[in-house]
Amino acid sequence: MHYINKLAYYLVIILIILSINFFLPRAMPGDPLAYVLGENPDMPIRMTEEEREMKLAEYGLDKPLPEQYVDYMIKLSKGDLGHSIYYKNPVMDEILIRLKWTLLLTGTATVIYMPLGIFLGAESAWARGKKKDTLSLITILTVSSFPSFVLGTLFVIFFAFKLGLFPLGCANTIGATYANPLEEALDILHHLILPVATLIIAHIGGTYLLMRNSMLSVIGADYILSARAKGLSERYILNRHAIRNALLPIVTMAALTIGFMTVGTIFVEKVFAYPGIGLLLYDSVLRRDYPLIQGIFLFISIFVVLANFIADMAYVWLDPRVSDE
Amino acid sequence: MTGVKVNNVLGSLGLGILAILITVAIFAPQIAPYDPHDTYKWMERPSSEHLLGTNDVGNDILSEVIYGTRVSLFIAFTVSITAIIIGTALGLIAGYSSGVLGFLIMRIVDIFLTIPRMVLIIVLAAFLTQSIWNLIVIFIIFGWMMTARIVRSEVLTLRSQYYVDSAKMLGGSDRYIIWRHILPNVVPLVVVQFIMEASHVIIAEAGISFLGLGDPVARSWGTIFNYAFEYPNIILSDAWMWWMLPPGLCIAATVLGLTFVGYALEERLNPKLKTVVGMEA
Amino acid sequence: MILKISKLKTHFSTPDGLVRAVDTIDLSIRERETVGLIGETGCGKTVLGLTITRLLQSSTTVKGTIIYKETNLLKISETEMRRIRGDEIAMILQNPTTSLNPVMRVGEQIAEVIRLHQGLNKKDAAEKAIKMLGSVRIPSPSQRANEYPHEFSGGMKQRVMIAMGLACNPSLIIADEPTKGLDVTIKSQIIKLLKEVTKEKAMLLITHDLSVARALCDRIALMYAGELVECAPAGEIFDAPRHPYTRGFLGSLPRNGLVPIPGMSPSLINLPQGCRFHPRCANAKAICKRKHPGMTEIEDGHFVRCFDA
Ligand SMILES: Nc1ncnc2c1ncn2[C@@H]1O[C@H](COP(=O)(O)OP(=O)(O)O)[C@@H](O)[C@H]1O
Ligand SMILES: [Mg+2]
Numbered sequence: 046m047h048y049i050n051k052l053a054y055y056l057v058i059i060l061i062i063l064s065i066n067f068f069l070p071r072a073m074p075g076d077p078l079a080y081v082l083g084e085n086p087d088m089p090i091r092m093t094e095e096e097r098e099m100k101l102a103e104y105g106l107d108k109p110l111p112e113q114y115v116d117y118m119i120k121l122s123k124g125d126l127g128h129s130i131y132y133k134n135p136v137m138d139e140i141l142i143r144l145k146w147t148l149l150l151t152g153t154a155t156v157i158y159m160p161l162g163i164f165l166g167a168e169s170a171w172a173r174g175k176k177k178d179t180l181s182l183i184t185i186l187t188v189s190s191f192p193s194f195v196l197g198t199l200f201v202i203f204f205a206f207k208l209g210l211f212p213l214g215c216a217n218t219i220g221a222t223y224a225n226p227l228e229e230a231l232d233i234l235h236h237l238i239l240p241v242a243t244l245i246i247a248h249i250g251g252t253y254l255l256m257r258n259s260m261l262s263v264i265g266a267d268y269i270l271s272a273r274a275k276g277l278s279e280r281y282i283l284n285r286h287a288i289r290n291a292l293l294p295i296v297t298m299a300a301l302t303i304g305f306m307t308v309g310t311i312f313v314e315k316v317f318a319y320p321g322i323g324l325l326l327y328d329s330v331l332r333r334d335y336p337l338i339q340g341i342f343l344f345i346s347i348f349v350v351l352a353n354f355i356a357d358m359a360y361v362w363l364d365p366r367v368s369d370e
Numbered sequence: 371m372t373g374v375k376v377n378n379v380l381g382s383l384g385l386g387i388l389a390i391l392i393t394v395a396i397f398a399p400q401i402a403p404y405d406p407h408d409t410y411k412w413m414e415r416p417s418s419e420h421l422l423g424t425n426d427v428g429n430d431i432l433s434e435v436i437y438g439t440r441v442s443l444f445i446a447f448t449v450s451i452t453a454i455i456i457g458t459a460l461g462l463i464a465g466y467s468s469g470v471l472g473f474l475i476m477r478i479v480d481i482f483l484t485i486p487r488m489v490l491i492i493v494l495a496a497f498l499t500q501s502i503w504n505l506i507v508i509f510i511i512f513g514w515m516m517t518a519r520i521v522r523s524e525v526l527t528l529r530s531q532y533y534v535d536s537a538k539m540l541g542g543s544d545r546y547i548i549w550r551h552i553l554p555n556v557v558p559l560v561v562v563q564f565i566m567e568a569s570h571v572i573i574a575e576a577g578i579s580f581l582g583l584g585d586p587v588a589r590s591w592g593t594i595f596n597y598a599f600e601y602p603n604i605i606l607s608d609a610w611m612w613w614m615l616p617p618g619l620c621i622a623a624t625v626l627g628l629t630f631v632g633y634a635l636e637e638r639l640n641p642k643l644k645t646v647v648g649m650e651a
Numbered sequence: 652m653i654l655k656i657s658k659l660k661t662h663f664s665t666p667d668g669l670v671r672a673v674d675t676i677d678l679s680i681r682e683r684e685t686v687g688l689i690g691e692t693g694c695g696k697t698v699l700g701l702t703i704t705r706l707l708q709s710s711t712t713v714k715g716t717i718i719y720k721e722t723n724l725l726k727i728s729e730t731e732m733r734r735i736r737g738d739e740i741a742m743i744l745q746n747p748t749t750s751l752n753p754v755m756r757v758g759e760q761i762a763e764v765i766r767l768h769q770g771l772n773k774k775d776a777a778e779k780a781i782k783m784l785g786s787v788r789i790p791s792p793s794q795r796a797n798e799y800p801h802e803f804s805g806g807m808k809q810r811v812m813i814a815m816g817l818a819c820n821p822s823l824i825i826a827d828e829p830t831k832g833l834d835v836t837i838k839s840q841i842i843k844l845l846k847e848v849t850k851e852k853a854m855l856l857i858t859h860d861l862s863v864a865r866a867l868c869d870r871i872a873l874m875y876a877g878e879l880v881e882c883a884p885a886g887e888i889f890d891a892p893r894h895p896y897t898r899g900f901l902g903s904l905p906r907n908g909l910v911p912i913p914g915m916s917p918s919l920i921n922l923p924q925g926c927r928f929h930p931r932c933a934n935a936k937a938i939c940k941r942k943h944p945g946m947t948e949i950e951d952g953h954f955v956r957c958f959d960a
Contacts (some may be wrong), residue, residue, distance in 0.1 A: 056486075058484050065490070067846055082498075104752070156766075183380070185624060186629050190622045190626035191618070191622045192573050192580075192621055193577050193596075194576075194577065195595065195622065196600065198605075201605060202605050205603050206606070267749035268750055268751055270750070271744050271750040271751065272752070273706055274704060274706060274737060275735075275736065275815070276735070276736035276737035277764070285763070289754050293754075294553075305488075312577055314579070329580055330496045330582065335497070336627075338496055339493065341489075342489055344491065346486055346490070349485075349486040360583045364756060365799040366799070
């Protein structure tokens with residue numbers, strides 16, 4: 046029952062996202078045709094009335110809205126997100142080319158910052174009020190107040206430009222030929238370190254604070270006292286009793302933080318000229334390549350909604366109380 | 371150091387930072403040495419005339435940053451005040467009328483919170499003309515949900531407590547009960563939420579402007595940073611030190627001030643209260 | 652004598668002031684004896700239990716001695732204390748619903764204490780846990796061991812708590828309100844169970860329910876505002892109560908017409924001058940307002956803290 050409800054809920058959300066995407070160019074001020082053809086909406090296109098009619102018909106914009114909506118859905122179901130104005134290619138193809146870099150970047154950052162934030166938050170809460178806790182709290186709050194793009198830029202300046210430890214940007218050395226796959230992997234890793242470090246440092250604060258708060262409320266729980274009454278060691282109680290309970294709110298928020306992280310990638314990719322979806326979005330915004338902007342919006346939103354869905358399922362698995370409802 | 375002491379130190383530090391920034395924003399015309407739109411020799415190094423040098427079109431960077439304080443703080447406070455009022459009103463309605471209306475409001479909140487709002491904000495900003503008013507409206511549209519959710523759950527808790535019922539038995543009207551009994555309890559939560567939202571908007575606005583979607587005339591810190599970032603080979607010269615660092619540090623200082631104040635307040639009100647500090651940019 | 656508490660004080664310093672939750676208590680428990688600790692909510696019963704097992708936060712001020720079988724529990728190291736907790740002294744905490752870990756299987760919550768103190772391997776400990784569940788009369792224990800606390804009813808959770816406490820065969824059990832919130836039938840079942848499983852053990856039974864105390868206790872101590880006011884064999888407490896508080900407490904029993912003691916118990920931060928009970932006492936005299944009465948033995952083994960006794 047729980048699963049079906051949730052599934053229905055997420056399907057509705059996806060439907061809403063698709064509809065937002067449909068109505069965006071049609072409801073915004075400006076000529077919808079301009080959004081498809083790529084003319085600046087502030088400067089209307091000079092066309093004869095017939096030319097205009099023809100173009101409108103070509104893109105189906107002359108039909109009544111409901112019919113356009115159905116057409117849009119049919120196209121979407123075939124994976125057709127329209128054509129990029131700038132690249133003259135299907136939007137889907139452009140996104141897929143860039144996808145691997147974004148996945149590499151966000152994926153690497155997530156598998157590091159999540160466990161690290163959880164670990165630091167748990168340790169901090171367990172040492173509540175002690176020097177260790179106060180120090181990590183203040184450090185993390187301070188570091189987290191830098192937006193990722195400021196942090197990333199400073200990293201580029203110091204670690205890449207001044208110290209020459211890392212490349213200035215991009216995902217690999219342009220035009221390089223590699224003797225073997227290992228060499229290529231090392232090159233990619235070398236390019237990956239700074240952007241990943243930026244993402245981790247900029248995003249760890251949320252998870253850390255959440256875990257710390259969650260852990261603080263768990264520490265006061267009766268079942269922790271109960272565990273102490275059994276003579277169990279503090280370490281054992283932390284690992285076996287406290288963490289799993291404290292993780293519950295983290296899981297609900299995991300999808301949210303993954304959403305933040307996905308968005309954070311856009312800024313970091315711009316700073317490091319990292320050729321992922323974020324950079325593509327930025328470039329498309331500069332070029333007002335609306336079909337591509339919309340495609341990326343759809344792609345990221347649906348990805349985040351799916352992450353939410355998975356987090357919900359994980360919650361059910363972690364908390365035996367929910368599955369029985 | 372005890373927890374209470376740490377809180378007080380952080381809280382005062384945060385308040386201090388915010389007081390300075392707000393003063394700068396209010397008295398920008400008196401403090402700034404030049405009009406930020408006046409042009410002088412471009413790309414000057416810092417000197418006694420231009421303490422932070424000039425930018426690529428010859429604006430005095432210090433004046434630009436001082437006026438930028440105005441723009442950034444104005445957007446942040448306008449958005450958060452409005453969003454908080456809307457959120458509180460909807461939260462009160464949703465918590466107090468348990469019928470269809472309340473259900474509807476909460477579902478909208480859920481949906482808004484699931485869709486990654488920053489991406490949608492970027493897309494909307496790309497469709498609209500670049501002005502601070504458009505940004506403000508967009509941020510407000512996506513800024514009220516957390517408040518509504520928190521206010522509603524607080525109202526539900528309060529409602530289950532006896533005194534609202536006893537007030538009702540004594541013949542208080544709904545409006546009177548909300549005004550006299552519920553609102554005073556909700557206000558502290560809303561203040562924390564206001565601070566969280568303000569820091570959120572500071573970061574989000576900076577991010578949007580960093581993508582080149584800020585108002586090119588009323589330049590915020592994010593926009594200044596972006597212009598510097600886009601200047602060819604900025605990091606190869608030393609110009610980043612006086613052109614990029616000041617707006618970057620201003621953004622961080624504001625967020626830090628808000629975070630400290632919010633944290634201290636939250637700990638004082640309720641040590642167990644949970645909020646996610648969302649770092650979207 | 653398995654436990655001898657003397658001059659025990661437990662004070663918390665809070666922003667509002669010093670909370671004197673346990674204020675100079677002397678109490679001892681003999682082998683195989685069940686002592687009831689009775690008092691209104693908030694008088695410090697749980698704090699006393701947690702003080703004995705040293706489960707309070709380290710910032711708490713604890714003074715006096717707690718001699719358990721010749722060791723002063725307040726003098727030994729935390730490591731040594733951990734060896735005693737759950738093994739020799741088991742505390743069955745109040746409120747089973749929140750005292751069981753919601754995300755851990757019930758069997759495992761019992762097995763872990765067995766593994767810890769008896770060094771059994773995972774499999775043997777799990778089997779022993781099932782046996783423990785059976786011994787507290789939980790039907791189909793091998794299946795129930797794999798379930799989570801929320802799948803148990805209130806009475807069943809209480810049984811699990813008891814099984815957890817008994818798992819390592821402790822010599823002293825501190826049971827905190829084991830019948831609270833249970834309906835009458837379940838309550839009498841739990842009483843019967845406790846009677847049976849603690850026949851050979853010493854127990855400190857914390858409760859504010861006199862019927863439970865009557866059914867289980869050999870001796871009863873009444874606690875008021877952080878101190879003991881009367882302590883005597885159970886029969887004497889019920890048949891010849893000497894302290895006005897005890898009489899009031901007995902009077903508030905349903906069969907005695909539910910006459911509550913007038914007034915409220917005092918705040919442990921601002922204790923009244925003189926006898927702590929005098930503001931609520933019907934026969935308070937001038938001296939009661941000025942002087943704090945000491946505990947006097949008025950009959951063999953019957954102690955009362957009252958000028959009038
Ligand atoms: N950790 C603590 N810090 C401060 N006060 C406490 C603490 N634990 C208990 N108290 C106070 O001590 C008093 C006795 O509490 P308790 O022993 O739980 O009462 P009860 O007799 O109902 O079990 C109460 O007033 C309670 O507020
Ligand atoms: Mg108690």
